[in-house]
Amino acid sequence: MKKLIACALICILSSCNEPSSAKKEASKRISVFEAPATENPDNLKHITEELVAPPNLPKYEQAVSGDAVVVEVKLTVQEKKLEIAPGVKIWALTFNGSVPGPMIVVHQNDYVQLTLVNPSTNTLTHNIDFHAATGAMGGGDLSSVNPGEQVTIRFKAIKSGVFVYHCAPGGVMVPLHVTSGMNGAIMVLPREGLKDENGNSVHYDKAYYIAEQDYYVPKDDKGLYKEYTRPAESFSDMLKVFQTLNPSHIVFNGVTGALTGKNALTAKVGDKVLFLTSSANIDARIHLIGGHADLLWIGGSFNDKPVTNYQSWPVVGGGAVAMIYQFREPGTYAYLDHNLIKAMAFGAVAQVKVEGAWDDNLMKQISKPEKIK
């Protein structure tokens, strides 16, 4: 009897007072420990996703119904000279030639079937570690390819969110490859699409992928940035720069000015824009000058409700974050690392040019600058 009364009391004080919608949602949510759905991927439809260079994303649906699919993607390693700032040329190690590598997009419980190609013109062994994957060092143990080889691996994308992928050949080769540009991200969307803070579906008008990249370019005795004839030649000098923990260059999307001026991102007033931001190695703190994070998935997990209206938000090294902002005023916005030294002195900055009608209600200059009266 005592037990019954105690239970009733607990009920009155806690869960029975919850709104019914919250209770419904709680009962609907699946534990992260629940075993993922198992299908035989051999019986599933295969689709090929044509990857494109960031900041753009490949063609995909924001929400899907029906069975999981096997999404086939191909990444070709390119070791290439890249001018990351005027006169500064490095041996970039890249997936498909871009820094960062392409954004891959699938839906939760789809299978990702990746073919990693390492052409014989390359000089190093490479592989891929997907933070979205489960087991075998994120696939790194199963995907190591020497020049002249290719490998195909498959993993089930059981967690929804935005996840980094990067080359991870072992030991100090991991940071050497990652800080030479060998990283990218995959977005695993919930099958039903994204939901806002109230649990309602949210559709975005466009999406961009922006990655912060730190480089450690060695200098010669005269203080000039060194150039090398092949990637491995720079590694022992790079390891010395690593010891300072101070990058020589920090940029968005591989090279200084990749997303500013004529390369600025674009949007229209009223557009809801999904910004996907990753940083494979160092911590970043992102801010949109003149705007906010309307919806923000901290840590990039779509399993969590988005938080709202943040002014600045962290992207931890080895992590990625999704944010949706609806532009309300036209103009040129800066999307940057709010370590303002990284943004303004190094180049960790992008611009978004937004077209549309100005809304005086949100902001208005009441009088032009004039002599103090």
Ligand SMILES: [Cu+2]
């Ligand atoms: Cu590599």
